[in-house]
Amino acid sequence: MRATTIHGTRDIRVTDVPDPTIQEPTDAIVRVVAGCICGSDLWPYRGENDITPGETIGHECVGVVEEVGADVSSIRPGDFVIVPFNHCDNTCVHCRNGVQSACVNPGATETGQAEYARVSQADGSLVATDGMPDEALIPALLTLADVFPTGYHAATSAGVRDGGTAVVVGDGAVGLFGVLSAALLGAETIIAMSRHEPRQRIATAFGATHIVAERDRAATAAVMEITGGVGADAVLECVGTDQAMQTAFRVARPGATVGFVGVPHGVELPVRRMFGRNVGLAGGVAPTRRYLPELLERVLAGGIDPGLVFDLTVPLDDVAEGYRAMDERRAIKVLVRP
Amino acid sequence: MRATTIHGTRDIRVTDVPDPTIQEPTDAIVRVVAGCICGSDLWPYRGENDITPGETIGHECVGVVEEVGADVSSIRPGDFVIVPFNHCDNTCVHCRNGVQSACVNPGATETGQAEYARVSQADGSLVATDGMPDEALIPALLTLADVFPTGYHAATSAGVRDGGTAVVVGDGAVGLFGVLSAALLGAETIIAMSRHEPRQRIATAFGATHIVAERDRAATAAVMEITGGVGADAVLECVGTDQAMQTAFRVARPGATVGFVGVPHGVELPVRRMFGRNVGLAGGVAPTRRYLPELLERVLAGGIDPGLVFDLTVPLDDVAEGYRAMDERRAIKVLVRP
Numbered sequence: 001m002r003a004t005t006i007h008g009t010r011d012i013r014v015t016d017v018p019d020p021t022i023q024e025p026t027d028a029i030v031r032v033v034a035g036c037i038c039g040s041d042l043w044p045y046r047g048e049n050d051i052t053p054g055e056t057i058g059h060e061c062v063g064v065v066e067e068v069g070a071d072v073s074s075i076r077p078g079d080f081v082i083v084p085f086n087h088c089d090n091t092c093v094h095c096r097n098g099v100q101s102a103c104v105n106p107g108a109t110e111t112g113q114a115e116y117a118r119v120s121q122a123d124g125s126l127v128a129t130d131g132m133p134d135e136a137l138i139p140a141l142l143t144l145a146d147v148f149p150t151g152y153h154a155a156t157s158a159g160v161r162d163g164g165t166a167v168v169v170g171d172g173a174v175g176l177f178g179v180l181s182a183a184l185l186g187a188e189t190i191i192a193m194s195r196h197e198p199r200q201r202i203a204t205a206f207g208a209t210h211i212v213a214e215r216d217r218a219a220t221a222a223v224m225e226i227t228g229g230v231g232a233d234a235v236l237e238c239v240g241t242d243q244a245m246q247t248a249f250r251v252a253r254p255g256a257t258v259g260f261v262g263v264p265h266g267v268e269l270p271v272r273r274m275f276g277r278n279v280g281l282a283g284g285v286a287p288t289r290r291y292l293p294e295l296l297e298r299v300l301a302g303g304i305d306p307g308l309v310f311d312l313t314v315p316l317d318d319v320a321e322g323y324r325a326m327d328e329r330r331a332i333k334v335l336v337r338p
Numbered sequence: 339m340r341a342t343t344i345h346g347t348r349d350i351r352v353t354d355v356p357d358p359t360i361q362e363p364t365d366a367i368v369r370v371v372a373g374c375i376c377g378s379d380l381w382p383y384r385g386e387n388d389i390t391p392g393e394t395i396g397h398e399c400v401g402v403v404e405e406v407g408a409d410v411s412s413i414r415p416g417d418f419v420i421v422p423f424n425h426c427d428n429t430c431v432h433c434r435n436g437v438q439s440a441c442v443n444p445g446a447t448e449t450g451q452a453e454y455a456r457v458s459q460a461d462g463s464l465v466a467t468d469g470m471p472d473e474a475l476i477p478a479l480l481t482l483a484d485v486f487p488t489g490y491h492a493a494t495s496a497g498v499r500d501g502g503t504a505v506v507v508g509d510g511a512v513g514l515f516g517v518l519s520a521a522l523l524g525a526e527t528i529i530a531m532s533r534h535e536p537r538q539r540i541a542t543a544f545g546a547t548h549i550v551a552e553r554d555r556a557a558t559a560a561v562m563e564i565t566g567g568v569g570a571d572a573v574l575e576c577v578g579t580d581q582a583m584q585t586a587f588r589v590a591r592p593g594a595t596v597g598f599v600g601v602p603h604g605v606e607l608p609v610r611r612m613f614g615r616n617v618g619l620a621g622g623v624a625p626t627r628r629y630l631p632e633l634l635e636r637v638l639a640g641g642i643d644p645g646l647v648f649d650l651t652v653p654l655d656d657v658a659e660g661y662r663a664m665d666e667r668r669a670i671k672v673l674v675r676p
Contacts, residue, residue, distance in 0.1 A: 093568055094592050099616050102592030157618070230431050254432050254440030257620065260613065269607040275598065278437050280495070280620030282595065284613040 003114030058113030090124030139307030151177025158259030183207025341452030396451030428462030477645030489515025496597030508576030521545025
C-alpha cells in the first residue's frame, strides 16, 4: 500500500510499504477514509525528535473496518470507526480507572496517513458510528482520533468548571480544541492566546471570549487585567515548550491547576512557584478512548463544528505539501485523503 | 522578652529581644503557652537556607491573647488560640477560594519559640477554643498550628479518597500527619515509608496499614507488591528532597496525584514521566486556616491523639538541645515551653 514515510528533517515521502495484516487475534485492519497531520508530527519533521529513516508517520485516522482478528467481537468488517491514536483493551486496571493511555496492552496507529492501518485491541480501541456517516461529517469525526479528546483532556485535567475562567496557551489544533472543550465544560471566560488571525477566528467560533495576542510577561499582564488581578481558575497548556509552560504557570491563580497535553520538550517545571502559589499540574498523554463516546455524541448532536480546524485538504500523494503548510503555519491542520 | 534566635549553622540561642507590639490595628499579641520546632527549621539550622545572624526562628505556637488592635473584633484578650504559622485575612479572593496561604494580606509567626508572638490579621488568622483547654490537650492543639494541617493538605492535594490506597513518603511529623489525614479521609490501605522504629509505631497508631522501610527502587518494588503491581491512588510527598519526590512519582499509579508539602530543595520534577503516566502534582504551602476549624473539631472529638508526635519537651532555655535532638533524629518533634 502507499503510506507516508519520513526520511530525515523535512523529508516526507509517499512510499510503497507492505499492507498491514492481522498479527494478533485482537487486531483489526482499517481502510483509511481520512487521515491527518498532527502538530506532534512536526517534532520529527523539524528534526527535534529522533527518527529511523523510512519509518511510517501519522497516527490519526477514521475509516472502514476491512478485517478483524478471531477474538474481535464488538467490531465488524464494514463498520465506520474512529481510530484513537493510542490503542487500549479498555478493560485493564488502568483503563477502568480512566487512564486508557496507560493500558497494559498498549498500541498505537502507525500508518494514519496511508491507505490502511492496523489497530491492536480493536474491541477496546475502536468506536463505530451507527451506519456510514455523511461525507460532510468526516472532518469532524476525524478530530476525535486525537486533537479533540486531547484538548478535552487538557480542559478536564485543568479542572475547568462551570462559570470559571480558563486560559488556553497554544493556538494549534489542540489548543483550539482546548477552547471548545472549556466552552463545553461551562467556562464563562475563555482566554485564547493567539497571534494568528485565522486561528483567533476559530478560537472565537469555538467559544473564546477574549484573545490575548501578547507573549510572555505582556501576556501575563493581559490575563491579569482580564481577571481583575486574580489569575485564571484553570490553564490549558497545549504546546509543550518551556515558554508555554512558564506562561501557563504565571497566569494561573493560586490553587489553580495547569492541564498539560503538549508533549514536553525542554520543559523545566517551576517547582518553587508551584509550591509557593499552590498551582498544580495534571494531564499527559490523553486517554482518547475514555472521552470518545461522549465527544462522538457531542459531534453527532450538532451545534459545534470541530471540522473547522481543517483548513487544507491534500491527496495522499501531496502529503509532503501538507507538512510544509503546517510547518510554515500556512495551515492549522491538514486533512489527508488516501 | 526571651526568644529563640539563630546565629549560624547549628548555632541556636535564647536571646533578649524587644517585646512584640501592636503595629497594625488588625494585629494581636499572643502570650505563648507552647511552641515547637518544625522540620523546616532544620533547613536553616543545617545551613541549607540563608539566614540573617541573630534573627528569630520558630513559627508554631498556641497561647493566650494578651492584646488586640483596634480593628480586631472576633478575638479578645484572654482567648486561648491556635496560631497558624501563616496569617491571613480570611476574606480576600484567594482566602475565599481556600488558598489562605496566598492571602493578599499575608503574615507569618516569627517568634513561635519565645514568650510572645505578634499575629497579623488576627481576626482572619486565629481560631479560639471555647474556654481554656485542659493542659493535657495542649500538645494536640499545638499540632494544629502547622504540622497537622500541612499533613492534611498533602492528603487532600493528593486526592486521598474513601477506600483508596495512599503512600506517605517521609516519616517526619508532617509525614505522620499525612498518615493520620489519609486515615481520616477514609483511605483503606495506607503505606508509610519509614526506617525508624519509633516513627513506625506512631505511623501505625495513626492508621498506617503497611510500613515500607526500603528506599528508592526497593521502596518502589515494595509498594508495587502491596498494590498488586498497580501503584498508589494517592501519594503524599512530605520531605522536599529530590529523592523523596522521585520516589513519590515512581509509586504513583497512572492518573494519580502526588500531594506535596515539603518545601522543595533541589527538586527536579520528572516532567516526561508525569506526562507519560498522567501523574499530577498538587499542593504547596498549606492554607492552614482553611483546615483549622474541621481539624480542631476532630481533636476535640477525641479518638485521635495528634500529640503523640511530641516525644521531647524542653523549657525555652534548652531550645538548642531540642534542635540538636531533632537534627540527630533522636526526637521526632520537640515541644518548647516558655
